[in-house]
Amino acid sequence: xxxxxxxxxxxxxxxxxxxxxxxxxxxxxxxxxxxxxxxxxxxxxxxxxxxxxxxxxxxxxxxxxxxxxxxxxxxxxxxxxxxxxxxxxxxxxxxxxxxxxxxxxxxxxxxxxxxxxxxxxxxxxxxxxxxxxxxxxxxxxxxxxxxxxxxxxxxxxxxxxxxxxxxxxxxxxxxxxxxxxxxxxxxxxxxxxxxxxxxxxxxxxxxxxxxxxxxxxxxxxxxxxxxxxxxxxxxxxxxxxxxxxxxxxxxxxxxxxxxxxxxxxxxxxxxxxxxxxxxxxxxxx
Amino acid sequence: xxxxxxxxxxxxxxxxxxxxxxxxxxxxxxxxxxxxxxxxxxxxxxxxxxxxxxxxxxxxxxxxxxxxxxxxxxxxxxxxxxxxxxxxxxxxxxxxxxxxxxxxxxxxxxxxxxxxxxxxxxxxxxxxxxxxxxxxxxxxxxxxxxxxxxxxxxxxxxxxxxxxxxxxxxxxxxxxxxxxxxxxxxxxxxxxxxxxxxxxxxxxxxxxxxxxxxxxxxxxxxxxxxxxxxxxxxxxxxxxxxxxxxxxxxxxxxxxxxxxxxxxxxxxxxx
Numbered sequence: 116x117x118x119x120x121x122x123x124x125x126x127x128x129x130x131x132x133x134x135x136x137x138x139x140x141x142x143x144x145x146x147x148x149x150x151x152x153x154x155x156x157x158x159x160x161x162x163x164x165x166x167x168x169x170x171x172x173x174x175x176x177x178x179x180x181x182x183x184x185x186x187x188x189x190x191x192x193x194x195x196x197x198x199x200x201x202x203x204x205x206x207x208x209x210x211x212x213x214x215x216x217x218x219x220x221x222x223x224x225x226x227x228x229x230x231x232x233x234x235x236x237x238x239x240x241x242x243x244x245x246x247x248x249x250x251x252x253x254x255x256x257x258x259x260x261x262x263x264x265x266x267x268x269x270x271x272x273x274x275x276x277x278x279x280x281x282x283x284x285x286x287x288x289x290x291x292x293x294x295x296x297x298x299x300x301x302x303x304x305x306x307x308x309x310x311x312x313x314x315x316x317x318x319x320x321x322x323x324x325x326x327x328x329x330x331x332x333x334x335x336x337x338x339x340x341x342x343x344x345x346x347x348x349x350x351x352x353x354x355x356x357x358x359x360x361x362x363x364x365x366x367x368x369x370x371x372x373x374x375x376x377x378x379x380x381x382x383x384x385x386x387x388x389x390x391x392x393x394x395x396x397x398x399x400x
Numbered sequence: 401x402x403x404x405x406x407x408x409x410x411x412x413x414x415x416x417x418x419x420x421x422x423x424x425x426x427x428x429x430x431x432x433x434x435x436x437x438x439x440x441x442x443x444x445x446x447x448x449x450x451x452x453x454x455x456x457x458x459x460x461x462x463x464x465x466x467x468x469x470x471x472x473x474x475x476x477x478x479x480x481x482x483x484x485x486x487x488x489x490x491x492x493x494x495x496x497x498x499x500x501x502x503x504x505x506x507x508x509x510x511x512x513x514x515x516x517x518x519x520x521x522x523x524x525x526x527x528x529x530x531x532x533x534x535x536x537x538x539x540x541x542x543x544x545x546x547x548x549x550x551x552x553x554x555x556x557x558x559x560x561x562x563x564x565x566x567x568x569x570x571x572x573x574x575x576x577x578x579x580x581x582x583x584x585x586x587x588x589x590x591x592x593x594x595x596x597x598x599x600x601x602x603x604x605x606x607x608x609x610x611x612x613x614x615x616x617x618x619x620x621x622x623x624x625x626x627x628x629x630x631x632x633x634x635x636x637x638x639x640x641x642x643x644x645x646x647x648x649x650x651x652x653x654x655x656x657x658x659x660x661x662x663x664x665x666x667x668x669x670x671x
Binding site: 116118119121122123125126128129130132133135136137138139140141143144147154201204205207208209210211213214215216217218219220221222224225226227228229230231232233234236237239241242243244246247273278281282285320323324327330333334336337340341354355358359362363368371372374375376378379382383385386389390 | 405407415416418419422425428478482488489490496501504507510511512513514515518519520522523539543546549575599603605610620625627650652653654660661664665668
Protein backbone atom coordinates (compact mmCIF):
# COMPACT_ATOMS: atom_id res chain seq x y z
CA UNK A 116 0.00 0.00 0.00
CA UNK A 117 1.31 3.41 -0.87
CA UNK A 118 1.71 6.11 1.75
CA UNK A 119 -0.82 8.24 -0.13
CA UNK A 120 -3.50 5.59 0.20
CA UNK A 121 -2.67 4.87 3.83
CA UNK A 122 -2.89 8.57 4.64
CA UNK A 123 -6.44 8.78 3.32
CA UNK A 124 -7.46 5.57 5.08
CA UNK A 125 -6.22 7.01 8.38
CA UNK A 126 -7.86 10.37 7.74
CA UNK A 127 -11.16 9.05 6.47
CA UNK A 128 -12.89 8.21 9.79
CA UNK A 129 -12.05 11.59 11.33
CA UNK A 130 -13.07 13.48 8.21
CA UNK A 131 -16.31 11.50 7.96
CA UNK A 132 -17.26 12.31 11.57
CA UNK A 133 -16.32 15.97 11.13
CA UNK A 134 -18.16 16.14 7.84
CA UNK A 135 -21.33 14.61 9.24
CA UNK A 136 -21.42 16.20 12.66
CA UNK A 137 -19.63 19.53 12.25
CA UNK A 138 -19.47 20.72 8.64
CA UNK A 139 -22.90 19.46 7.63
CA UNK A 140 -24.62 21.05 10.67
CA UNK A 141 -22.71 24.28 10.05
CA UNK A 142 -24.14 24.43 6.50
CA UNK A 143 -27.53 23.15 7.59
CA UNK A 144 -27.92 25.93 10.17
CA UNK A 145 -27.51 28.48 7.39
CA UNK A 146 -30.16 26.67 5.35
CA UNK A 147 -32.45 26.50 8.40
CA UNK A 148 -32.09 30.22 8.95
CA UNK A 149 -33.79 30.77 5.57
CA UNK A 150 -36.84 28.78 6.65
CA UNK A 151 -39.89 28.92 8.84
CA UNK A 152 -39.46 25.72 10.77
CA UNK A 153 -41.69 24.91 13.76
CA UNK A 154 -41.57 21.13 14.19
CA UNK A 155 -44.40 20.86 16.75
CA UNK A 156 -46.86 22.40 14.29
CA UNK A 157 -45.23 20.66 11.30
CA UNK A 158 -44.51 24.06 9.80
CA UNK A 159 -41.72 23.99 7.25
CA UNK A 160 -41.57 26.53 4.46
CA UNK A 161 -39.17 28.92 2.82
CA UNK A 162 -38.60 32.25 4.56
CA UNK A 163 -35.78 33.71 2.52
CA UNK A 164 -34.20 36.58 4.39
CA UNK A 165 -37.31 37.25 6.50
CA UNK A 166 -35.65 36.27 9.79
CA UNK A 167 -32.67 38.53 9.15
CA UNK A 168 -34.96 41.39 8.12
CA UNK A 169 -36.85 40.90 11.38
CA UNK A 170 -33.61 40.81 13.41
CA UNK A 171 -32.57 44.14 11.90
CA UNK A 172 -35.52 45.86 13.60
CA UNK A 173 -35.88 43.53 16.60
CA UNK A 174 -35.14 45.52 19.76
CA UNK A 175 -34.65 42.30 21.74
CA UNK A 176 -31.96 41.26 19.26
CA UNK A 177 -30.16 44.60 19.52
CA UNK A 178 -30.35 44.45 23.29
CA UNK A 179 -28.86 40.94 23.20
CA UNK A 180 -26.12 42.11 20.82
CA UNK A 181 -25.34 44.99 23.19
CA UNK A 182 -25.26 42.70 26.24
CA UNK A 183 -23.00 40.27 24.37
CA UNK A 184 -20.69 43.15 23.45
CA UNK A 185 -20.52 44.55 26.99
CA UNK A 186 -20.09 41.08 28.49
CA UNK A 187 -17.32 40.20 26.04
CA UNK A 188 -15.51 43.54 26.21
CA UNK A 189 -15.55 43.86 30.00
CA UNK A 190 -14.81 40.26 30.89
CA UNK A 191 -12.00 39.88 28.36
CA UNK A 192 -10.36 43.19 29.41
CA UNK A 193 -10.54 42.25 33.09
CA UNK A 194 -9.34 38.70 32.44
CA UNK A 195 -6.29 39.92 30.51
CA UNK A 196 -5.35 42.60 33.04
CA UNK A 197 -5.87 40.41 36.07
CA UNK A 198 -4.36 37.39 34.32
CA UNK A 199 -1.12 39.23 33.57
CA UNK A 200 -0.93 40.63 37.10
CA UNK A 201 -1.39 37.18 38.61
CA UNK A 202 1.23 35.71 36.28
CA UNK A 203 3.73 38.36 37.40
CA UNK A 204 2.96 37.55 41.04
CA UNK A 205 3.39 33.84 40.39
CA UNK A 206 6.67 34.20 38.56
CA UNK A 207 8.85 34.48 41.64
CA UNK A 208 7.23 31.43 43.21
CA UNK A 209 9.92 28.88 44.02
CA UNK A 210 8.13 26.56 46.44
CA UNK A 211 4.65 25.08 46.14
CA UNK A 212 4.24 25.74 42.44
CA UNK A 213 2.13 22.61 41.99
CA UNK A 214 -0.21 23.68 44.76
CA UNK A 215 -0.34 27.20 43.34
CA UNK A 216 -1.27 25.95 39.88
CA UNK A 217 -3.86 23.55 41.30
CA UNK A 218 -5.55 26.39 43.22
CA UNK A 219 -5.41 28.56 40.14
CA UNK A 220 -6.59 26.07 37.54
CA UNK A 221 -9.44 24.73 39.68
CA UNK A 222 -11.62 27.71 38.74
CA UNK A 223 -10.93 27.09 35.07
CA UNK A 224 -11.53 23.34 35.18
CA UNK A 225 -14.88 23.34 36.99
CA UNK A 226 -18.04 22.87 34.89
CA UNK A 227 -19.45 26.33 34.22
CA UNK A 228 -22.82 25.12 35.51
CA UNK A 229 -21.12 24.52 38.86
CA UNK A 230 -19.58 28.00 38.71
CA UNK A 231 -23.01 29.47 37.96
CA UNK A 232 -24.62 27.63 40.89
CA UNK A 233 -21.75 28.66 43.18
CA UNK A 234 -22.10 32.33 42.31
CA UNK A 235 -25.88 32.20 42.52
CA UNK A 236 -25.43 31.15 46.14
CA UNK A 237 -22.65 33.68 46.79
CA UNK A 238 -24.94 36.44 45.50
CA UNK A 239 -28.00 35.27 47.45
CA UNK A 240 -29.65 38.29 49.14
CA UNK A 241 -30.00 36.66 52.58
CA UNK A 242 -27.68 33.67 52.55
CA UNK A 243 -24.88 34.86 50.27
CA UNK A 244 -21.31 35.41 51.35
CA UNK A 245 -21.01 38.59 49.26
CA UNK A 246 -23.72 40.44 51.18
CA UNK A 247 -22.33 39.11 54.46
CA UNK A 248 -18.89 40.53 53.62
CA UNK A 249 -20.22 43.95 52.59
CA UNK A 250 -21.69 44.36 56.04
CA UNK A 251 -24.82 42.26 56.26
CA UNK A 252 -26.78 44.05 53.56
CA UNK A 253 -29.50 42.40 51.49
CA UNK A 254 -28.58 43.56 48.01
CA UNK A 255 -30.36 41.55 45.32
CA UNK A 256 -27.36 41.26 43.00
CA UNK A 257 -28.94 39.08 40.34
CA UNK A 258 -32.40 40.63 40.59
CA UNK A 259 -31.32 44.23 40.01
CA UNK A 260 -31.12 45.13 36.29
CA UNK A 261 -28.11 47.40 36.96
CA UNK A 262 -26.16 44.88 39.04
CA UNK A 263 -26.91 41.61 37.26
CA UNK A 264 -24.57 42.10 34.31
CA UNK A 265 -21.57 43.19 36.44
CA UNK A 266 -22.27 40.26 38.76
CA UNK A 267 -22.31 37.90 35.78
CA UNK A 268 -19.09 39.39 34.42
CA UNK A 269 -17.41 38.91 37.81
CA UNK A 270 -18.33 35.22 37.76
CA UNK A 271 -16.93 34.79 34.25
CA UNK A 272 -13.75 36.68 35.15
CA UNK A 273 -13.24 34.38 38.12
CA UNK A 274 -13.70 31.33 35.89
CA UNK A 275 -11.55 32.37 32.93
CA UNK A 276 -8.69 34.49 34.33
CA UNK A 277 -6.61 31.40 35.25
CA UNK A 278 -6.38 30.53 31.56
CA UNK A 279 -4.79 33.92 30.77
CA UNK A 280 -2.56 33.64 33.85
CA UNK A 281 -1.29 30.25 32.75
CA UNK A 282 -0.39 31.44 29.24
CA UNK A 283 1.39 34.57 30.51
CA UNK A 284 3.11 32.65 33.30
CA UNK A 285 4.47 30.08 30.84
CA UNK A 286 5.83 32.89 28.69
CA UNK A 287 7.40 34.70 31.65
CA UNK A 288 9.29 31.56 32.66
CA UNK A 289 11.06 31.52 29.29
CA UNK A 290 12.50 35.02 29.69
CA UNK A 291 16.16 34.57 30.65
CA UNK A 292 17.16 36.23 33.92
CA UNK A 293 20.29 37.80 32.42
CA UNK A 294 18.10 40.10 30.32
CA UNK A 295 16.99 41.72 33.58
CA UNK A 296 20.54 41.75 34.96
CA UNK A 297 21.71 43.52 31.83
CA UNK A 298 18.89 46.02 32.15
CA UNK A 299 19.81 46.61 35.78
CA UNK A 300 23.36 47.40 34.73
CA UNK A 301 21.87 49.93 32.33
CA UNK A 302 19.98 51.43 35.24
CA UNK A 303 16.55 50.08 34.31
CA UNK A 304 14.62 48.47 37.15
CA UNK A 305 11.05 48.02 38.26
CA UNK A 306 8.57 49.60 35.88
CA UNK A 307 11.24 50.48 33.36
CA UNK A 308 12.42 46.89 33.17
CA UNK A 309 8.82 45.83 32.78
CA UNK A 310 8.25 48.25 29.93
CA UNK A 311 11.50 47.42 28.16
CA UNK A 312 11.78 43.65 28.63
CA UNK A 313 8.69 41.98 30.07
CA UNK A 314 5.95 43.77 28.15
CA UNK A 315 7.35 43.36 24.61
CA UNK A 316 7.92 39.65 25.26
CA UNK A 317 4.57 39.00 26.92
CA UNK A 318 2.47 41.10 24.56
CA UNK A 319 2.22 38.54 21.73
CA UNK A 320 0.99 35.78 24.05
CA UNK A 321 -1.37 38.19 25.76
CA UNK A 322 -2.83 39.01 22.35
CA UNK A 323 -3.35 35.31 21.68
CA UNK A 324 -5.03 34.91 25.08
CA UNK A 325 -7.19 37.95 24.35
CA UNK A 326 -8.43 36.51 21.06
CA UNK A 327 -9.07 33.11 22.63
CA UNK A 328 -11.04 34.65 25.44
CA UNK A 329 -12.99 36.83 22.99
CA UNK A 330 -13.95 33.70 21.03
CA UNK A 331 -15.14 31.97 24.18
CA UNK A 332 -16.95 34.99 25.59
CA UNK A 333 -18.86 35.49 22.34
CA UNK A 334 -20.09 31.91 22.40
CA UNK A 335 -20.56 31.65 26.18
CA UNK A 336 -23.93 30.27 27.14
CA UNK A 337 -23.93 28.04 30.23
CA UNK A 338 -22.90 30.61 32.79
CA UNK A 339 -25.57 33.22 32.02
CA UNK A 340 -28.23 30.70 31.22
CA UNK A 341 -27.87 29.02 34.61
CA UNK A 342 -26.89 32.05 36.73
CA UNK A 343 -29.52 34.56 35.58
CA UNK A 344 -31.40 32.93 32.72
CA UNK A 345 -30.88 36.18 30.82
CA UNK A 346 -32.81 38.22 33.38
CA UNK A 347 -33.83 40.40 34.98
CA UNK A 348 -35.77 41.97 32.11
CA UNK A 349 -33.19 40.91 29.55
CA UNK A 350 -30.32 42.64 31.37
CA UNK A 351 -28.05 39.62 30.90
CA UNK A 352 -29.63 38.08 27.80
CA UNK A 353 -26.82 37.46 25.33
CA UNK A 354 -27.27 36.40 21.71
CA UNK A 355 -26.65 32.79 22.68
CA UNK A 356 -29.39 32.84 25.33
CA UNK A 357 -31.79 34.55 22.92
CA UNK A 358 -30.99 31.94 20.27
CA UNK A 359 -31.53 29.12 22.75
CA UNK A 360 -34.90 30.49 23.85
CA UNK A 361 -36.05 30.91 20.26
CA UNK A 362 -34.89 27.39 19.40
CA UNK A 363 -36.03 25.36 22.35
CA UNK A 364 -38.57 27.41 24.28
CA UNK A 365 -40.64 28.95 21.49
CA UNK A 366 -39.49 26.14 19.16
CA UNK A 367 -38.79 28.38 16.17
CA UNK A 368 -35.97 26.38 14.64
CA UNK A 369 -35.63 28.73 11.65
CA UNK A 370 -35.58 32.00 13.56
CA UNK A 371 -33.36 30.64 16.34
CA UNK A 372 -30.93 29.33 13.75
CA UNK A 373 -30.71 32.81 12.22
CA UNK A 374 -29.49 34.18 15.58
CA UNK A 375 -27.06 31.26 15.79
CA UNK A 376 -25.72 32.21 12.36
CA UNK A 377 -25.11 35.76 13.58
CA UNK A 378 -23.08 34.43 16.53
CA UNK A 379 -21.25 32.19 14.08
CA UNK A 380 -20.36 35.18 11.90
CA UNK A 381 -18.99 37.19 14.86
CA UNK A 382 -16.94 34.23 16.05
CA UNK A 383 -15.51 33.60 12.60
CA UNK A 384 -14.39 37.23 12.32
CA UNK A 385 -12.42 36.81 15.55
CA UNK A 386 -11.07 33.43 14.38
CA UNK A 387 -9.77 35.00 11.17
CA UNK A 388 -8.18 37.80 13.22
CA UNK A 389 -6.53 35.11 15.32
CA UNK A 390 -5.10 33.28 12.30
CA UNK A 391 -3.85 36.59 10.92
CA UNK A 392 -2.11 37.44 14.21
CA UNK A 393 -0.53 33.97 14.46
CA UNK A 394 0.66 34.20 10.89
CA UNK A 395 2.20 37.62 11.45
CA UNK A 396 3.90 36.54 14.67
CA UNK A 397 5.40 33.58 12.83
CA UNK A 398 6.82 35.85 10.21
CA UNK A 399 8.33 38.32 12.64
CA UNK A 400 9.65 35.60 14.96
CA UNK B 401 15.93 33.42 51.65
CA UNK B 402 13.47 34.09 54.43
CA UNK B 403 11.89 36.95 52.49
CA UNK B 404 11.28 34.69 49.51
CA UNK B 405 9.69 32.08 51.76
CA UNK B 406 7.31 34.66 53.17
CA UNK B 407 6.54 35.86 49.67
CA UNK B 408 5.82 32.32 48.45
CA UNK B 409 3.49 31.85 51.40
CA UNK B 410 1.65 35.07 50.66
CA UNK B 411 1.15 34.14 47.00
CA UNK B 412 -0.24 30.75 48.00
CA UNK B 413 -2.54 32.41 50.51
CA UNK B 414 -3.77 34.82 47.85
CA UNK B 415 -4.43 31.93 45.48
CA UNK B 416 -6.34 30.08 48.20
CA UNK B 417 -8.38 33.28 48.51
CA UNK B 418 -8.95 33.20 44.77
CA UNK B 419 -10.33 29.68 45.08
CA UNK B 420 -12.50 30.77 48.04
CA UNK B 421 -15.81 30.57 46.13
CA UNK B 422 -15.18 26.87 45.71
CA UNK B 423 -14.22 26.34 49.35
CA UNK B 424 -17.31 28.27 50.39
CA UNK B 425 -19.43 25.90 48.30
CA UNK B 426 -17.66 22.95 49.95
CA UNK B 427 -18.47 24.38 53.38
CA UNK B 428 -22.07 25.05 52.35
CA UNK B 429 -22.41 21.39 51.39
CA UNK B 430 -21.52 20.43 54.98
CA UNK B 431 -23.52 23.11 56.75
CA UNK B 432 -26.82 22.21 58.42
CA UNK B 433 -29.93 23.72 56.80
CA UNK B 434 -30.74 25.82 59.86
CA UNK B 435 -27.47 27.76 59.46
CA UNK B 436 -27.80 28.47 55.74
CA UNK B 437 -30.55 31.07 55.51
CA UNK B 438 -30.11 33.75 56.67
CA UNK B 439 -26.35 33.70 56.96
CA UNK B 440 -25.58 35.07 60.41
CA UNK B 441 -22.06 33.83 61.07
CA UNK B 442 -19.17 32.80 58.86
CA UNK B 443 -18.26 29.45 60.41
CA UNK B 444 -20.87 26.77 60.99
CA UNK B 445 -21.31 25.52 64.57
CA UNK B 446 -21.44 21.92 63.36
CA UNK B 447 -20.99 19.96 60.15
CA UNK B 448 -23.35 17.44 58.62
CA UNK B 449 -23.37 14.95 55.76
CA UNK B 450 -27.14 15.15 55.41
CA UNK B 451 -26.98 17.07 52.11
CA UNK B 452 -24.90 14.31 50.55
CA UNK B 453 -27.34 11.80 51.94
CA UNK B 454 -30.24 13.58 50.21
CA UNK B 455 -28.31 13.86 46.94
CA UNK B 456 -27.44 10.17 46.92
CA UNK B 457 -30.82 8.84 48.05
CA UNK B 458 -33.41 11.22 46.65
CA UNK B 459 -31.99 12.96 43.61
CA UNK B 460 -31.16 11.97 40.05
CA UNK B 461 -27.50 12.76 40.71
CA UNK B 462 -26.23 9.16 41.08
CA UNK B 463 -27.70 8.24 37.71
CA UNK B 464 -26.38 11.48 36.18
CA UNK B 465 -22.89 10.72 37.48
CA UNK B 466 -22.97 7.35 35.75
CA UNK B 467 -24.26 8.94 32.52
CA UNK B 468 -21.64 11.69 32.62
CA UNK B 469 -18.78 9.32 33.30
CA UNK B 470 -19.80 6.92 30.54
CA UNK B 471 -20.50 9.63 27.98
CA UNK B 472 -17.30 11.56 28.77
CA UNK B 473 -15.11 8.43 28.61
CA UNK B 474 -16.63 7.16 25.38
CA UNK B 475 -16.59 10.52 23.60
CA UNK B 476 -12.95 10.94 24.66
CA UNK B 477 -12.21 7.50 23.25
CA UNK B 478 -13.93 8.45 19.99
CA UNK B 479 -12.06 11.74 19.65
CA UNK B 480 -8.65 10.36 20.62
CA UNK B 481 -9.04 7.18 18.57
CA UNK B 482 -9.99 8.92 15.34
CA UNK B 483 -7.80 11.94 16.14
CA UNK B 484 -4.64 9.87 16.62
CA UNK B 485 -4.99 8.15 13.24
CA UNK B 486 -5.71 11.40 11.43
CA UNK B 487 -2.92 13.19 13.28
CA UNK B 488 -0.37 10.59 12.24
CA UNK B 489 -1.39 10.97 8.60
CA UNK B 490 -1.21 14.76 8.83
CA UNK B 491 2.13 14.74 10.64
CA UNK B 492 4.01 12.06 8.74
CA UNK B 493 2.36 10.99 5.50
CA UNK B 494 2.01 12.79 2.16
CA UNK B 495 -1.47 14.34 2.19
CA UNK B 496 -2.64 16.56 -0.63
CA UNK B 497 -4.39 19.59 0.83
CA UNK B 498 -2.77 19.12 4.23
CA UNK B 499 -2.65 22.82 5.06
CA UNK B 500 -6.28 23.19 4.02
CA UNK B 501 -7.31 20.33 6.32
CA UNK B 502 -5.32 21.81 9.20
CA UNK B 503 -6.85 25.23 8.60
CA UNK B 504 -10.33 23.68 8.60
CA UNK B 505 -9.44 21.95 11.88
CA UNK B 506 -8.55 25.26 13.55
CA UNK B 507 -11.67 26.90 12.18
CA UNK B 508 -13.77 24.00 13.50
CA UNK B 509 -12.38 24.45 17.03
CA UNK B 510 -13.90 27.93 16.98
CA UNK B 511 -17.40 26.84 15.94
CA UNK B 512 -19.97 28.09 18.45
CA UNK B 513 -22.13 25.28 19.83
CA UNK B 514 -25.22 27.48 19.71
CA UNK B 515 -24.96 27.53 15.90
CA UNK B 516 -24.70 23.76 15.46
CA UNK B 517 -27.12 22.72 18.19
CA UNK B 518 -30.30 23.17 16.12
CA UNK B 519 -29.15 21.00 13.17
CA UNK B 520 -27.74 18.43 15.60
CA UNK B 521 -31.06 18.36 17.43
CA UNK B 522 -32.97 17.75 14.18
CA UNK B 523 -30.38 15.19 13.07
CA UNK B 524 -30.50 13.22 16.32
CA UNK B 525 -34.28 13.32 16.27
CA UNK B 526 -34.36 12.02 12.70
CA UNK B 527 -31.94 9.22 13.64
CA UNK B 528 -34.02 8.33 16.70
CA UNK B 529 -31.07 9.12 18.96
CA UNK B 530 -32.68 11.78 21.16
CA UNK B 531 -32.15 11.09 24.84
CA UNK B 532 -29.47 8.46 24.27
CA UNK B 533 -25.83 8.27 25.30
CA UNK B 534 -24.88 7.85 21.67
CA UNK B 535 -26.23 11.28 20.70
CA UNK B 536 -24.00 13.00 23.26
CA UNK B 537 -21.01 10.78 22.52
CA UNK B 538 -21.24 11.74 18.85
CA UNK B 539 -21.89 15.43 19.57
CA UNK B 540 -19.09 15.80 22.15
CA UNK B 541 -16.66 13.53 20.34
CA UNK B 542 -17.02 15.42 17.07
CA UNK B 543 -16.79 18.76 18.86
CA UNK B 544 -13.43 17.91 20.47
CA UNK B 545 -12.05 15.98 17.50
CA UNK B 546 -10.50 19.00 15.70
CA UNK B 547 -8.61 20.15 18.81
CA UNK B 548 -7.47 16.61 19.61
CA UNK B 549 -6.27 16.04 16.04
CA UNK B 550 -4.46 19.34 15.99
CA UNK B 551 -2.73 18.72 19.34
CA UNK B 552 -1.71 15.17 18.45
CA UNK B 553 -0.37 16.19 15.03
CA UNK B 554 1.87 18.67 16.83
CA UNK B 555 3.02 16.13 19.42
CA UNK B 556 3.74 13.48 16.77
CA UNK B 557 5.78 15.96 14.76
CA UNK B 558 8.03 16.43 17.82
CA UNK B 559 9.01 12.73 17.81
CA UNK B 560 12.39 12.29 16.10
CA UNK B 561 11.89 10.73 12.67
CA UNK B 562 15.03 8.63 13.14
CA UNK B 563 13.20 6.35 15.58
CA UNK B 564 10.53 5.56 13.01
CA UNK B 565 13.06 5.08 10.27
CA UNK B 566 14.95 2.63 12.42
CA UNK B 567 11.76 0.61 12.85
CA UNK B 568 11.15 0.63 9.11
CA UNK B 569 14.70 -0.56 8.47
CA UNK B 570 14.00 -3.42 10.88
CA UNK B 571 11.19 -4.45 8.55
CA UNK B 572 8.19 -2.95 10.33
CA UNK B 573 5.39 -1.61 8.15
CA UNK B 574 3.82 1.80 8.55
CA UNK B 575 0.99 0.56 10.74
CA UNK B 576 3.30 -1.50 12.95
CA UNK B 577 5.51 1.57 13.33
CA UNK B 578 2.50 3.64 14.28
CA UNK B 579 1.36 1.07 16.81
CA UNK B 580 4.71 0.14 18.39
CA UNK B 581 6.86 3.25 17.96
CA UNK B 582 4.80 6.40 17.42
CA UNK B 583 1.87 5.83 19.77
CA UNK B 584 4.01 4.86 22.80
CA UNK B 585 6.25 7.87 22.25
CA UNK B 586 3.22 10.13 21.82
CA UNK B 587 1.62 8.78 25.03
CA UNK B 588 2.16 11.93 27.12
CA UNK B 589 0.67 14.02 24.32
CA UNK B 590 -2.23 11.62 23.99
CA UNK B 591 -2.81 11.97 27.73
CA UNK B 592 -2.93 15.77 27.40
CA UNK B 593 -5.38 15.66 24.50
CA UNK B 594 -7.52 13.04 26.23
CA UNK B 595 -7.70 15.10 29.44
CA UNK B 596 -8.90 18.17 27.54
CA UNK B 597 -11.46 16.10 25.62
CA UNK B 598 -12.69 14.45 28.83
CA UNK B 599 -12.93 17.76 30.64
CA UNK B 600 -14.92 19.27 27.77
CA UNK B 601 -17.43 16.41 27.76
CA UNK B 602 -17.73 16.32 31.53
CA UNK B 603 -18.44 20.05 31.68
CA UNK B 604 -20.52 20.31 28.49
CA UNK B 605 -24.00 21.72 29.03
CA UNK B 606 -25.70 23.03 25.89
CA UNK B 607 -25.70 19.80 23.86
CA UNK B 608 -26.61 17.77 26.93
CA UNK B 609 -29.46 20.13 27.83
CA UNK B 610 -30.90 20.11 24.31
CA UNK B 611 -30.42 16.48 23.33
CA UNK B 612 -31.54 14.77 26.53
CA UNK B 613 -35.03 14.47 27.98
CA UNK B 614 -34.96 12.02 30.89
CA UNK B 615 -32.62 10.51 33.41
CA UNK B 616 -31.70 7.90 30.80
CA UNK B 617 -29.06 10.25 29.44
CA UNK B 618 -29.08 13.44 31.54
CA UNK B 619 -25.55 14.40 32.51
CA UNK B 620 -24.33 15.99 35.74
CA UNK B 621 -24.43 19.64 34.56
CA UNK B 622 -28.02 19.16 33.34
CA UNK B 623 -29.09 17.45 36.57
CA UNK B 624 -27.47 20.30 38.51
CA UNK B 625 -29.15 23.01 36.42
CA UNK B 626 -32.52 21.31 36.88
CA UNK B 627 -31.97 20.47 40.54
CA UNK B 628 -35.47 20.34 41.98
CA UNK B 629 -36.67 22.41 44.85
CA UNK B 630 -40.19 21.81 46.12
CA UNK B 631 -40.93 25.05 47.96
CA UNK B 632 -37.50 26.46 48.57
CA UNK B 633 -34.22 26.14 46.74
CA UNK B 634 -32.23 23.43 48.57
CA UNK B 635 -28.91 25.30 48.62
CA UNK B 636 -27.13 22.75 50.77
CA UNK B 637 -28.13 19.88 48.49
CA UNK B 638 -27.13 21.87 45.42
CA UNK B 639 -23.74 22.57 47.02
CA UNK B 640 -23.27 18.86 47.72
CA UNK B 641 -24.25 18.00 44.13
CA UNK B 642 -21.82 20.61 42.76
CA UNK B 643 -19.03 19.14 44.86
CA UNK B 644 -19.68 15.74 43.30
CA UNK B 645 -19.73 17.36 39.84
CA UNK B 646 -16.33 18.91 40.64
CA UNK B 647 -14.54 15.69 41.59
CA UNK B 648 -13.11 14.81 38.14
CA UNK B 649 -11.89 18.38 37.47
CA UNK B 650 -10.24 18.42 40.92
CA UNK B 651 -8.57 15.08 40.23
CA UNK B 652 -7.28 16.46 36.93
CA UNK B 653 -5.82 19.74 38.27
CA UNK B 654 -4.24 17.97 41.24
CA UNK B 655 -3.20 14.59 39.86
CA UNK B 656 -2.69 15.20 36.15
CA UNK B 657 -1.67 18.83 36.27
CA UNK B 658 1.43 18.38 34.11
CA UNK B 659 -0.56 16.93 31.20
CA UNK B 660 -3.35 19.46 31.55
CA UNK B 661 -0.91 22.39 31.48
CA UNK B 662 0.95 20.95 28.52
CA UNK B 663 -2.28 20.42 26.60
CA UNK B 664 -3.57 23.91 27.37
CA UNK B 665 -0.34 25.58 26.31
CA UNK B 666 0.01 23.52 23.14
CA UNK B 667 -3.62 24.22 22.31
CA UNK B 668 -3.19 27.95 22.68
CA UNK B 669 0.15 28.25 20.91
CA UNK B 670 -0.88 26.53 17.73
CA UNK B 671 2.14 27.37 15.68
